[in-house]
Amino acid sequence: MTKVKICGLMDKQTVDEVCRLGADYIGFVFAKSKREVSPEQVRLLTEDVPSSIKKVGVFVSPTIGQLQMVIEKAGLDLVQIHGEFPEGTCSVPMIQAKSVKGNERNLATTADFLLLDAPPKEYYGGNGEPFSWETIQPNTLPQEKLFVAGGLTVANVQQAIAYFQPFGVDVSSGVETNGVKDLAKIQAFINQVKEYDHVPTTR
Template structure:
């Protein structure tokens, strides 16, 4: 696993939130095109895309969308990565023209065995299993299970309840390739400038340990 990490902020919905994340060393932003409290339309995605800082990669989040639906968003919103939370097969992943992250819902340590079903995805996103939800719940899982599982050949994206308050303890236990933040940076479903600032103050301290 990498000794350095990148940062993704998911669930961006407004121009104000884009302006906020543009101020910080964010590597990825997530636009959610699936049913969710943070869902945006294709038109909103097209509006936000050119406002995002050029060096930030844009991730489109989908749940059981058709290939045609996903491809349309890829092309019209100039996505860099597709993040899939549904029942997609490895063969379907192979069809995608850009980088693919497959979400694996973690309920217990055996949930990690699902990774083997997706050898051709570029990244695996580990998120907490929560009945009736596909992410953004603010719930975390036992990261010790990931350490016990061993090496993961794909890029490892860690999600599930990450916040400025717990990120240091998480990094004491596991250092993924990408830390994925969503609800832990929000107040009333909007990205909170104070929470985002607090996060990066802490991450600057951590990065010095690994530089």
Template sequence: MNGEENQARRTRVKICGLRDAATIRLMNGLPVDEIGFVFASSRRQVAPELAAELIDEVRQLRTPAGKAPRTAGVFVNADLMTLRDLLAIAPLDIVQLHGGESPELCAAIKTELGVEVWKTLSVTEDDQAGNSPSGEVGNGEAADGQSSGPDRLAAYRGAVDAILIDTAGGGTGRSFAWQVIDRYREAARGIGVPLYVAGGLNPDNVAGLLERYSPDGVDVSSGVETDGMKDIEKIRLFVERVKGV
């Protein structure tokens, strides 16, 4: 097995935006690491009560390693009290934050609610415009003097368990300029957390992503849908392309 195949097998897979128990049951036996539910405003949004039922379904699944995937909830600018109330109904393993959440709020959620916290950062036009042909980005400082690009990660040291980078807007089905991944991965390693990549991934392009950039994990939603609904065959193909099974 070559190095690229080894990396593919190590890369974690998160399937996001699940809304029905039938599809979850069909995922039994697949090497999926995380299954995500959207609580932010979206066509994939689920109510906490439905999420609780779906979490129970996930806990019945078994990967080839003999354990259930972990569950993640996607939120945008939810406060600590809202999250506490929701977790009492839908006991997620991971809170995935897609808004302007501060490092202080992330740390409070992690400590007080006892869940993993993943912070999602949008890859901005400035990130992409700053790319040189070698894939390097600019000086890491925005026009207002605040950190930008991969330099933003430093503030989250100790406050989060993973960083996820996505196309600005999230859930758009569009990809960003992948050349920025190397710098984000380096910054994530600098604060001791894995880097997940989302945005426009699908069974046809994920192998190319892994071959060139080797993120720690990949997160897919619309790329495994047909007519707006999760497609189990596309899920299986995506997982196969990542895991080599």
């Protein structure tokens, strides 16, 4: 079953609805971004989140000390790192995000999970643009711990799953309208993932 991560959440009503709609992972941005939130906010936003739904903090080039401080304040279950990956041991599983610019030769990771994303623009992640999937050979990747992000929408998420066969898919701007999370788009996105997983086929 392909996991779904909805990222860039900022208000409690949306967090609660995303959980009800069937997300497996919910993401909160602790780096410079139009979706940036504080650890204290996230603690309040997630007070009713079931333990089965994992809370992910998104960071850019943090230190282990910075990670641990936010993990404890926000109550995170995982951390997702863009930019420089920190050295040291973390108390929760780590997702290493790697930008795919084309003809990548080094997508190996020592992290618990690998996330493929489009190259950064003003910010890392959440830019709504896909990377060139065909530059990646999925069978060379650790698909059992792979997340795919970058420009995913209702229209292309099934193709992404078919191509990469990932552990999970990650979406932020692809389920927004005018920069705000759109619950109808989130429901449709999750439905597309579940539909792919449940339809028997000779893919």
